[in-house]
Amino acid sequence: MLQGFKEFISRGNALDLAVGVVIGAAFTAVVNSIVNGVLNPLIAGLVGKPNFDDVLAFTINGAVVQPGAVVTTLVNFLLVSAAVYFFVVVPMNQLAARRKVQGAEPEAPADDVRLLTEIRDLLAAERGAGGLEAPDGGEPGTLGAPEPSTPGARHREERGSRLGWVRD
Known part of the structure; x- marks a missing residue:
């Protein structure tokens, strides 16, 4: 049983996934820091509050409904995904294209x-x-x-x- 687990962990896919999750969590922390330290103060300057949580909030029978919290979460998601796309995906695609052009030597026949x-x-x-x-x-x-x-x-x-x- 332990041997099977060792083989599973040793495969490249599991290790790649683990590295991706760790790097993704660290990158999300960086983006959240930018959002909380830079963008939220800018939003507070425009709207009066650092996030949209209380915007359009209303109360029904003592329960507070905050549609603005969904907007805040969507803004954070869009900012994180845009940062990942522009700072990770685009450079990796450019690097892969450069390597493909450089390594375009014809393969020797079998x-x-x-x-x-x-x-x-x-x-x-x-x-x-x-x-x-x-x-x-x-x-x-x-x-x-x-x-x-x-x-x-x-x-x-x-x-x-x-x-x-x-x-x-």
């Missing part, structure tokens, strides 16, 4: 593709030089195959010939 390309080029060079001959001196492509000895073999030979599998 070993099997490289080997097959080399074989193809060698065969093409042999054909061009007239070097491809059947082992028995017969037609190229027949490889000196003996005549089919059974009716089934003759049928396969004829069918393959019609379908272009065997050269005539």
